[in-house]
Amino acid sequence: MASLSATSLSFKAPSIQSTRISQVLRKPSSFQSISFGGFQSSKSLRLQISCAAKPETVQKVSDIVKEQLALSADTALTAESKFSALGADSLDTVEIVMALEEKFNISVEESDAQNITTIQEAADLIEDLVQKKPAA
Amino acid sequence: MEEEKKFVGGWGKGNKMGERRPEDICWKERWVDVGSAVRLLDLSAMSQMQRSFSIDLPSLRLPSRRETHLWYILPDEVKSTSLLKRYSQLLSQTEKDRVDQMRGDELKKNALLARTLVRTTIARYQTNEAVDPRSLMFKKNMYGKPELDWQNCNVQPLHFNISHTDSLIACGVTVHVPVGIDVEDKERKIKHDVLTFAKRFYSADEVNCLATILDPEAQRKEFIKLWTLKEAYVKALGKGFSAAPFNTFTIQSNPGGYNLCKTSEITANPLEETKKCNGGWKFALLELADSHYAAVCTEDDQADEGAPMRVIVRKTIPFVEDQLILKEYFCN
Numbered sequence: 001m002a003s004l005s006a007t008s009l010s011f012k013a014p015s016i017q018s019t020r021i022s023q024v025l026r027k028p029s030s031f032q033s034i035s036f037g038g039f040q041s042s043k044s045l046r047l048q049i050s051c052a053a054k055p056e057t058v059q060k061v062s063d064i065v066k067e068q069l070a071l072s073a074d075t076a077l078t079a080e081s082k083f084s085a086l087g088a089d090s091l092d093t094v095e096i097v098m099a100l101e102e103k104f105n106i107s108v109e110e111s112d113a114q115n116i117t118t119i120q121e122a123a124d125l126i127e128d129l130v131q132k133k134p135a136a
Numbered sequence: 137m138e139e140e141k142k143f144v145g146g147w148g149k150g151n152k153m154g155e156r157r158p159e160d161i162c163w164k165e166r167w168v169d170v171g172s173a174v175r176l177l178d179l180s181a182m183s184q185m186q187r188s189f190s191i192d193l194p195s196l197r198l199p200s201r202r203e204t205h206l207w208y209i210l211p212d213e214v215k216s217t218s219l220l221k222r223y224s225q226l227l228s229q230t231e232k233d234r235v236d237q238m239r240g241d242e243l244k245k246n247a248l249l250a251r252t253l254v255r256t257t258i259a260r261y262q263t264n265e266a267v268d269p270r271s272l273m274f275k276k277n278m279y280g281k282p283e284l285d286w287q288n289c290n291v292q293p294l295h296f297n298i299s300h301t302d303s304l305i306a307c308g309v310t311v312h313v314p315v316g317i318d319v320e321d322k323e324r325k326i327k328h329d330v331l332t333f334a335k336r337f338y339s340a341d342e343v344n345c346l347a348t349i350l351d352p353e354a355q356r357k358e359f360i361k362l363w364t365l366k367e368a369y370v371k372a373l374g375k376g377f378s379a380a381p382f383n384t385f386t387i388q389s390n391p392g393g394y395n396l397c398k399t400s401e402i403t404a405n406p407l408e409e410t411k412k413c414n415g416g417w418k419f420a421l422l423e424l425a426d427s428h429y430a431a432v433c434t435e436d437d438q439a440d441e442g443a444p445m446r447v448i449v450r451k452t453i454p455f456v457e458d459q460l461i462l463k464e465y466f467c468n
Contacts, residue, residue: 068327075239085237089301090377091320091363094337095327110337114377 053079053123061122064099068092079120090114096122104130193269193455196260198292201312203446204432207257208306208319208424209249211242214453220245222455223252226269242302250300253307256454258284261309262291281374297371304428313435316372318364319428322357330359338362339386339399362387364431365394365419372417372433387419392467394419418445420466425451432466442468 062077069086071077077086083093097113100106100122106129116122199205214220224232227248235247255269273285286293295310299319308317326333330352334343342362349355365387370380386397397413420432432447449461 081239082237085239085243087239087243087302090367091324095333098328098333098336110381110383111378 053120053127057123057127058119060103061100061119061126064103065096065119065122068096068099077119079118079123081119082117083119084117100126106130106133192266193256193260194458195263195266198261198263198294199309199311199448200446201437202418202434202440202443203310203448204315204420204434205309206306206317206422206430206432206447206449207253207309207452208304208430208449209253209452209454210304210425211246211249212303214245214249219453219455220248223248226255227251228270246300246302246305250298250305250307252454253305253452254296254298257307257309257452258291258294258296261294267291277374279374279376279379281371281376299367299371299430301428304425306424306430308432310434313437314372314374316368316370316374316433317430318367318371319424319430320360320364322360322423322427322429324360326356326359330355334359337382338366339383341386341388341397345389361421361429361431364429365421365433368419368431368433369396369417372435388413390468394421395468416441418466418468420445420447420464422447422449422462422464424449424461444468 058079062081065071065077065081065083065086065088066073066075069088069092071086083096088096093116094113097108097116101108104126106126108125108129112125116125196205224235227235231251235244235251238244238247252269255272258272259267259269271289272291273289274282275285277283282298284291284294284296293311295313295315296307297315297317298305298307299317300306301319301321301324303321304319306317306319308315331343331347334346338346346355346358346362349358366382366385369385369387370377370382373380384399386399388395388397395413396417396419416436418434418436422430422432424430432445434445444465444467446463446465448463451459451461
């Protein structure tokens, strides 16, 4: 994926707290729209107005990713972990998205599905979709 | 039960044992041309297979129009640390950084082999003078598809595309038209129910086709084949997945080969959805190393519409050896 990684801006500390701060700092990077998945201007807009995902969501996503990619239970995953760096190909990514849809009872657009590259992005998308669901 | 065919839609069969190409004076090869019904190589033929060795990178004849050259590496065959070190010296700093980002030694090694395969293969197609693989530069098209920056480094304009799994890394090369390839392990297990997955992502016609296959294992295999073909198309198109969502096109399986049908909804009435099946794209589906499905997709040049795609497959270990695996025609 050709998305601009803003790791040069974010803190490298592993805790979720600093990740949340770095997410806010990362806002100006509308360059995220120029990725292999086509223009994502609506997506980066969504990231600007919503907060970073809750730690529990990130944890649930990590668990699903570990299962799909058959990673050992003690593999250290952070919110910034990239699917491709973990060995996920496009078929894995789609399967992860399907598992997330089942787990969170949401429906992901295919164009969004193919463009999730990190655990953070998956968690953000999930929370956004959960939020948008009409109240039960 | 569906009989597993080795190569789909091939013609131009015939045994051509021991043929040497005139231009390969230093490059001795023997190869077996395999028809679609013949199993590839028994053990005795394998031991007679003469492998080619070279210290440097022997140059290659460019693919002709309608030809795709498909190269692959089996990571398990590359064990030498000194060879891997030599490979890492070919990479750009950006590529080295990406290799380092991979989690775990196996993934790092495969990422290294993938970039090595691309650089060494493309360098060999340069006809004027020998090109240092390190000197090749790459860029991305506006959608992010990696391309050879041929203008800036004075090399032949080639199209290429990579795909890899844990156990096989492949690179397709063409000259005139864009190419996309995808490889998948034949035994890859899908965690979800195949039809559920297909209904979610594939086109209605493809779901119907899969639903007619009653044996779960045969159904899974067909699902994987379709996946590779669809991926190969999207990668050949080069506009990202949003440009061609999987459920907007059908890969049709015919006795002669594979065809692309694009679904276009002309009116609001879904019953009037029409399909254009004269494609504009050529497909080939093959098996590599007895373990993987490989799909190749190239754009149809208007002058070539309907003509078969020729695929030449070679297994390689860069700087060490090449092995010509097959030459085959694939019809639409």
